[in-house]
Amino acid sequence: MARYALLIQPSANRVYSGASAALTQSELQVFSQSVLDGRLGEVSAAAIGGVPYVTFAADGLGAGDAGFLANLSSVYALFAVEGGLLRPIELRPLDRFDDDLITIPKYQGKTNEQFTKLLLNVTLLSSEFARSMLDRSFAVLDPLCGRGTTLSQALMYGFDAGGIDLDRKDFEAYSAFIRTWLKRKRIKHHAEQGPLRLGGKVAGRRLRISLAAAKEDYKAGVTQHLDVVNADTTRALEFFRPESFDLVVADAPYGVQHGSRPPRAGLARSPLGLLADAAPVWARLLRRGGACGIAWNTLAARRDAAAAILAGAGLDPVDSGPYLAFRHRVDQAIVRDILVARKP
Ligand SMILES: C[S@@+](CC[C@H](N)C(=O)[O-])C[C@H]1O[C@@H](n2cnc3c(N)ncnc32)[C@H](O)[C@@H]1O
Numbered sequence: 001m002a003r004y005a006l007l008i009q010p011s012a013n014r015v016y017s018g019a020s021a022a023l024t025q026s027e028l029q030v031f032s033q034s035v036l037d038g039r040l041g042e043v044s045a046a047a048i049g050g051v052p053y054v055t056f057a058a059d060g061l062g063a064g065d066a067g068f069l070a071n072l073s074s075v076y077a078l079f080a081v082e083g084g085l086l087r088p089i090e091l092r093p094l095d096r097f098d099d100d101l102i103t104i105p106k107y108q109g110k111t112n113e114q115f116t117k118l119l120l121n122v123t124l125l126s127s128e129f130a131r132s133m134l135d136r137s138f139a140v141l142d143p144l145c146g147r148g149t150t151l152s153q154a155l156m157y158g159f160d161a162g163g164i165d166l167d168r169k170d171f172e173a174y175s176a177f178i179r180t181w182l183k184r185k186r187i188k189h190h191a192e193q194g195p196l197r198l199g200g201k202v203a204g205r206r207l208r209i210s211l212a213a214a215k216e217d218y219k220a221g222v223t224q225h226l227d228v229v230n231a232d233t234t235r236a237l238e239f240f241r242p243e244s245f246d247l248v249v250a251d252a253p254y255g256v257q258h259g260s261r262p263p264r265a266g267l268a269r270s271p272l273g274l275l276a277d278a279a280p281v282w283a284r285l286l287r288r289g290g291a292c293g294i295a296w297n298t299l300a301a302r303r304d305a306a307a308a309i310l311a312g313a314g315l316d317p318v319d320s321g322p323y324l325a326f327r328h329r330v331d332q333a334i335v336r337d338i339l340v341a342r343k344p
Contacts, residue, residue: 001041002060003081004089005053012074015112019328021045024054024074027118029322034125035068035133048086055081066091067134071157073117094134094157096213098185102152105177109146111251115295116149119338120157122326123247123293126318126340137224141245143233143282148174150249155224158213162245163228164236168205171230175207178226187211188218196229198238204231206239233278240285248282248292254334255300272301272309279313286315286343293340298327306339315341 006028012020025043032040042057058065061080069078070091079086102113120140124133138159142150145163147170154161165171175193182189189211196206209226212218229239252271275294282292292315296306307317318340326338 001057003055003057004061005046005048005055005079005081005086006069006072006075007051007053007077007079008074009076009114012114015114016328020074021052021054023118023326023328024072026322026325027072027074027121028054028056028069030122030125031068031072033321034130036065039065048081061089070094071117071121071133073114073121096158097156097187099156101156101181102149104181105147105149105152105173107147107173111146111149111295113149113153115336116153116249116251118326119251119293119295120150120153120247120249122323122338123249123291123340126293126323126342127246127291128289128342129246138246139244140247140249141236141240141282141285142249143236143278143285144250144252145174145228146170146251148178148228150251151226151228152178155211155226158224160225161227162240163226164231164233164239165228166230166232168230171205171207171228174228178207178209182209182211187213188215196231196239203235203238204229206230233274234281236278236281236285242284243287245285246287246290248286248290250282250292250294252294252296254297254336271296272305275301275306275309279309279315283310283313283315283343288343290343291340292343293338295336295338297330297334298337299333299335303337303339307341310339310341314343316344317341 008020008024016023028043032038039058040056046053046055066089070093078089078091140154140159141162143164145151145165151161151163179191189209191209193207195202196204207228210223212223255271310317330336
């Protein structure tokens with residue numbers, strides 16, 4: 001059985017306070033289960049030449065397999081271990097744009113970009129459409145999108161992205177950033193922004209952009225779509241069609257610095273209150289076979305309580321194997337976890 005060694009991006013250790021090898025192992029196992037027929041074995045952390053790697057065994061890794069692994073959230077380089085030497089394996093990630101689309105925005109409350117990619121990957125790989133990850137576009141909704149880290153990652157993958165956030169400043173900041181970025185990069189696009197009226201009243205604001213990485217695609221009408229709404233997430237069905245998203249991916253308020261702004265009184269600062277109100281809406285927005293992935297602070301809400309809410313909304317939580325090994329400390333007040341649920 002051939003052995004492989006995966007070098008993690010050095011920045012990942014800072015992000016995950018030393019837990020990056022463990023998170024990468026769990027992510028690798030999800031890739032293995034969902035798109036590699038469980039062919040990766042003996043996944044573990046190892047030091048090679050004094051440098052930390054995640055190593056695994058596989059019965060030959062084809063170009064198609066490496067195509068999936070190229071999109072691991074923390075991968076820096078992948079090697080085949082041959083004798084005492086490392087042979088580089090060429091990685092061709094899905095990335096359509098320069099990575100500053102995701103790295104430039106820096107603000108308090110940003111969900112780290114590597115973690116956002118991890119959450120998107122694990123959610124996508126849990127959907128019925130996992131095997132088409134490299135071949136088709138997906139429609140991704142972040143119903144708590146903040147300043148758009150998930151939306152930009154979805155665009156980076158060549159997908160369509162929808163977002164909702166209640167915070168007007170977040171909406172304006174993402175709108176300003178993405179429009180400036182598209183202009184600066186000379187990416188062909190068309191943007192529309194304005195008030196969103198429902199029943200004669202202004203219900204929020206909306207930004208819609210169609211774009212294409214290649215000019216020829218734009219001319220031919222082969223475009224990606226970004227659709228961001230500034231409104232309460234529980235109203236999402238007023239802005240987006242039911243069953244119009246393949247994936248719903250959200251980093252819930254941590255109940256610490258920001259607090260959730262639930263629509264009902266009495267739920268203040270509880271991520272669970274927000275989840276209870278919003279999960280049925282999010283579930284309706286998902287297509288059958290799609291998946292929902294939530295990140296949240298386990299110090300503010302227990303995993304079984306969050307899973308029960310998703311189950312109550314008609315989703316099937318995936319609660320086994322590597323899915324139980326994503327919990328990690330972010331800081332003193334936040335121990336973050338991931339919960340994924342499928343729409344049957
Ligand atoms: C942890 S932050 C997400 C950050 C985002 N992933 C980013 O990188 O910018 C949670 C977000 O939920 C939003 N939020 C809280 N309650 C909401 C509600 N009822 N409707 C819509 N958005 C809400 C907050 O404004 C905040 O931006």
